[in-house]
Amino acid sequence: MSKAILLQGNEACVMGAIKAGMRLFAGYPITPSSEIAEQSSILLPKVGGKFLQMEDEIASIAAVCGASLAGKKAMTATSGPGFSLKQELIGYAAMAELPIVVAMIMRAGPSTGLPTSPAQGDVMQARWGTHGDHPMITLCPSSVKEMYELTIKAFNFAEMYRTPVLLMTDEVIAHMREGVALEDDYEVVDRVHPAEAPGKDYLPYKVEEGSMVPPMAAYGEGYHFHVTGLSHGETGFPTNTPAVHEKLMARINGKVKENDPNFAINEKYMTDDAEHIFVAYGSVARTSMNIVKRLRSEGIKAGLFTVKMLWPFPKTEYQSLLNENVKNIIVPEMNLGQYVGEVERYTEGKAKVSLIAKASGELFKTEELYNDVMAVISK
Known part of the structure; x- marks a missing residue:
C-alpha cells in the first residue's frame, strides 16, 4: 500500500492522465476546471510531455484531435460554456474515431451562470450535445481517488474503442481535497496499431474480422491516409x-454497447434487501451514502447505487437491483431533473421513481436531503 497524500480532485485528474500516458494537454482556463490546466503545465514537462494554452476552447480541442492523430494520448478540460463550444469537434472525433479525453467539471448554468458553484446540469448535454448518432462514454467520479482512477479508465476506453470519452463531475469533487493512496498496478491500454508496415495500400478504417474498432496508425510513421468528418x-x-x-453508423455506434462488461464499474451499497434505493452520482452520491447509513440505523432498508458510468446508461447493473423488495427509487440531482428520466425509463414500472431536485448552486445538506427522502418514503 502506497502512502496517502493530500490531493485536490483536479490534481488527481492530471496525475491519473499522466499515469495513463497523456503527453499533451491543450486547454483554455475556465472555472472550476482551471487547476487541471495548471497542474498539466507543471507535471507534463517532467515526463517529456507538452502543455498548450490555446486562444480559445475550440482551438484547444482541435489541438487535442491533432495530437491524437499524431499518435499521442491527449486531453483537454473545460466547464459549461466551454463544453458547448467544444461540441462540434467532439462530434468530429467521434466520426473520425479519434481517442481523446475531455475533462468536464460542471458548474451552475445556463450561460455564465454561477461559475464557482456546483451543479449537475450538463448530464444530458454530455450524451446528446452534438448532432448525429454516436456513443458518448461518460465517467463520473465521486471522490478524489476516483478522479485519479476514472481518468485512467477514460484514457483506456478512448484507446480501446477509438472514441472521445468524457470524465465529468461537479465542482465539489474537482475542488475537494482528500488523502489518497495511489497504487501502481492500474492497467494502461494503448491503441492497436496496424499489423502491416507503412505502404500505399493501408486502409485506415478497415476492421479485423470480429472487431468493430480499426487499428490506428499515426501521422509521421510513414503511413499515408486521409481523415475527414464527412x-x-x-x-x-x-x-x-x-x-x-x-455501415459506418452501425459500426461507430455498435462498438460501444451498454452491456459491455468493461463498463460494469458502478457501485452497489446495501442494495440486496433494500426497499428504497438511491441512484446518485458525483458529490450527491456522497450525501446519499450518509442518508442510507442513517436510514439503516433507524431500521429503514435503504441502499445506494452510485453511478460511475453515466453513459451508456448501466442498464444491466441497474435492472439487477429491481427485485420484489424495491418500493422506491430515489434520484437526487443538482439540477431540475435530467438523469431521472433515464432511470425511470429503465425501471419499467417496477418501482416508484422520485426526483429530489436542487438547482440553487448549493450542495445538498444532509438534513435537508433526509427530510425530502422521508417525505417520499412515507407516502
Whole structure:
C-alpha cells in the first residue's frame, strides 16, 4: 500500500492522465476546471510531455484531435460554456474515431451562470450535445481517488474503442481535497496499431474480422491516409453512398454497447434487501451514502447505487437491483431533473421513481436531503 497524500480532485485528474500516458494537454482556463490546466503545465514537462494554452476552447480541442492523430494520448478540460463550444469537434472525433479525453467539471448554468458553484446540469448535454448518432462514454467520479482512477479508465476506453470519452463531475469533487493512496498496478491500454508496415495500400478504417474498432496508425510513421468528418468508407475518403454510411453508423455506434462488461464499474451499497434505493452520482452520491447509513440505523432498508458510468446508461447493473423488495427509487440531482428520466425509463414500472431536485448552486445538506427522502418514503 502506497502512502496517502493530500490531493485536490483536479490534481488527481492530471496525475491519473499522466499515469495513463497523456503527453499533451491543450486547454483554455475556465472555472472550476482551471487547476487541471495548471497542474498539466507543471507535471507534463517532467515526463517529456507538452502543455498548450490555446486562444480559445475550440482551438484547444482541435489541438487535442491533432495530437491524437499524431499518435499521442491527449486531453483537454473545460466547464459549461466551454463544453458547448467544444461540441462540434467532439462530434468530429467521434466520426473520425479519434481517442481523446475531455475533462468536464460542471458548474451552475445556463450561460455564465454561477461559475464557482456546483451543479449537475450538463448530464444530458454530455450524451446528446452534438448532432448525429454516436456513443458518448461518460465517467463520473465521486471522490478524489476516483478522479485519479476514472481518468485512467477514460484514457483506456478512448484507446480501446477509438472514441472521445468524457470524465465529468461537479465542482465539489474537482475542488475537494482528500488523502489518497495511489497504487501502481492500474492497467494502461494503448491503441492497436496496424499489423502491416507503412505502404500505399493501408486502409485506415478497415476492421479485423470480429472487431468493430480499426487499428490506428499515426501521422509521421510513414503511413499515408486521409481523415475527414464527412461520411467515409475504409479508405477514409468522403462518400455519399447510403449503404457505406449506414455501415459506418452501425459500426461507430455498435462498438460501444451498454452491456459491455468493461463498463460494469458502478457501485452497489446495501442494495440486496433494500426497499428504497438511491441512484446518485458525483458529490450527491456522497450525501446519499450518509442518508442510507442513517436510514439503516433507524431500521429503514435503504441502499445506494452510485453511478460511475453515466453513459451508456448501466442498464444491466441497474435492472439487477429491481427485485420484489424495491418500493422506491430515489434520484437526487443538482439540477431540475435530467438523469431521472433515464432511470425511470429503465425501471419499467417496477418501482416508484422520485426526483429530489436542487438547482440553487448549493450542495445538498444532509438534513435537508433526509427530510425530502422521508417525505417520499412515507407516502
